[in-house]
Amino acid sequence: MPVSLSTLPSVAKFTPWAEFDDPTLESRYRRSTLARDACQMQHAALLAAALFLLFGFADHAQVGTGRAFAWLLLMRFTVAASCILLAIALRRQPRLAHRRLPINLICLITISGLLLTIPLRSNAFSTHLTSVLVVSMALYLLVPNRLPWTLAWNAYLIAGFTAAVLLWMPAPVGVLTSNLLLLGVVNLVGGITQLRLNRLQRLQYLSLQEERDTNRRLQAEIEERCQLERQLRHSASTDHLTGLYNRRRFFELAERELCRACRNGTPLALFMIDIDHFKKLNDSYGHRIGDQALIAVASGCQAALRDTDIIGRYGGEEFIVALPDATLNTAITIAERLRQQVNDIALSIEPAPPTLSVTLGISLLYADETTLDGALQRADQALYAGKARGRNQVVVAPPGTLTAVEA
Numbered sequence: 199m200p201v202s203l204s205t206l207p208s209v210a211k212f213t214p215w216a217e218f219d220d221p222t223l224e225s226r227y228r229r230s231t232l233a234r235d236a237c238q239m240q241h242a243a244l245l246a247a248a249l250f251l252l253f254g255f256a257d258h259a260q261v262g263t264g265r266a267f268a269w270l271l272l273m274r275f276t277v278a279a280s281c282i283l284l285a286i287a288l289r290r291q292p293r294l295a296h297r298r299l300p301i302n303l304i305c306l307i308t309i310s311g312l313l314l315t316i317p318l319r320s321n322a323f324s325t326h327l328t329s330v331l332v333v334s335m336a337l338y339l340l341v342p343n344r345l346p347w348t349l350a351w352n353a354y355l356i357a358g359f360t361a362a363v364l365l366w367m368p369a370p371v372g373v374l375t376s377n378l379l380l381l382g383v384v385n386l387v388g389g390i391t392q393l394r395l396n397r398l399q400r401l402q403y404l405s406l407q408e409e410r411d412t413n414r415r416l417q418a419e420i421e422e423r424c425q426l427e428r429q430l431r432h433s434a435s436t437d438h439l440t441g442l443y444n445r446r447r448f449f450e451l452a453e454r455e456l457c458r459a460c461r462n463g464t465p466l467a468l469f470m471i472d473i474d475h476f477k478k479l480n481d482s483y484g485h486r487i488g489d490q491a492l493i494a495v496a497s498g499c500q501a502a503l504r505d506t507d508i509i510g511r512y513g514g515e516e517f518i519v520a521l522p523d524a525t526l527n528t529a530i531t532i533a534e535r536l537r538q539q540v541n542d543i544a545l546s547i548e549p550a551p552p553t554l555s556v557t558l559g560i561s562l563l564y565a566d567e568t569t570l571d572g573a574l575q576r577a578d579q580a581l582y583a584g585k586a587r588g589r590n591q592v593v594v595a596p597p598g599t600l601t602a603v604e605a
């Protein structure tokens with residue numbers, strides 16, 4: 199997804215709860231934190247269950263084994279079972295971590311459970327106060343991304359605690375006031391911490407997104423440049439009309455084959471191919487048809503060669519072929535095949551043009567030749583001899599005289 203201005207960390211807007219002002223961005227951010235939040239809530243629920251059960255020992259020490267203890271135990275088991283069920287549900291469906299019902303239900307059960315311990319153990323004021331402080335902080339730390347809910351549950355906790363103290367543990371006004379102040383300070387610190395945390399985590403998320411977008415853009419740019427480079431390399435080595443190698447690329451490849459032939463002592467044959475009476479075709483039917491004929495001859499010849507053979511456009515209506523590992527007999531057979539292939543080309547124009555034909559000059563590289571120049575010259579001479587002898591034929595250029603293979 200491309201970076202929009204509102205997703206840049208420097209200009210991102212936030213709500214008073216330090217959430218993203220843009221609801222789409224906020225929901226994207228929440229989706230990105232879902233797995234982490236679910237895992238965190240699972241651990242928190244299991245820890246809360248363990249703590250609630252552990253405090254059962256303290257209950258027993260304080261109230262003995264009477265009716266109050268039975269109630270306390272029932273309450274503790276209810277809270278612990280709810281927490282464990284939530285942890286299991288979150289493990290199976292992590293998306294519950296961002297749903298209203300599970301989070302609020304577990305807050306209601308846990309806080310109500312804690313408040314219920316007050317009338318049942320009304321002589322443990324300091325323990326209750328400490329528990330309320332711990333739960334109050336835990337709400338800020340463990341309820342993910344929901345500051346308004348955390349504030350609401352803290353309000354319920356403080357109001358419940360105050361009511362319970364007034365009803366079951368009457369304390370001097372001064373003590374109650376300072377404890378409420380203490381709770382207020384805890385909530386202030388918790389609220390500010392969560393606001394800062396919310397903002398920082400969101401800014402971090404935006405920075406990460408921006409970095410990813412930049413990387414993606416760079417990746418796309420690199421791919422585009424590679425593609426351009428491939429295209430440039432291709433057009434620098436290809437004849438744009440016929441799609442064959444151009445003269446420069448042909449000689450690069452043919453010289454590589456010459457080196458290989460010298461090294462391995464294998465033969466290398468060269469063909470010069472020229473379309474017969476091409477000027478007449480051009481003059482009678484126009485250059486467009488001339489181009490069509492060039493393309494047809496080029497693709498016909500290419501189709502008749504092996505992948506290891508090299509064919510290029512030498513210039514105008516002339517083509518050049520290098521046949522690695524080809525003896526004279528093989529070269530003559532292939533040249534004949536090409537000549538026949540061109541004779542079979544039927545251009546779809548009216549009135550039907552005369553049959554296309556080519557004349558081919560063949561030369562073989564000598565064992566002591568280290569450049570293509572000599573063989574090229576011999577093939578050219580053979581070609582012109584073929585033209586002089588009536589065209590549409592293959593002529594081999596032997597060391598001495600020239601031999602016409604077919605007229």
Ligand SMILES: Nc1nc2c(ncn2[C@@H]2O[C@H](COP(=O)(O)OP(=O)(O)OP(=O)(O)O)[C@@H](O)[C@H]2O)c(=O)[nH]1
Binds near residue numbers: 515
């Ligand atoms: N349509 C077209 N014509 C081209 C192209 N390149 C060269 N030609 C034409 O090819 C013709 C070559 O003519 P010539 O060299 O006289 O050869 P020819 O008419 O084939 O005669 P022979 O080779 O003796 O049979 C010229 O008219 C060039 O203008 C091209 O890319 N497209």
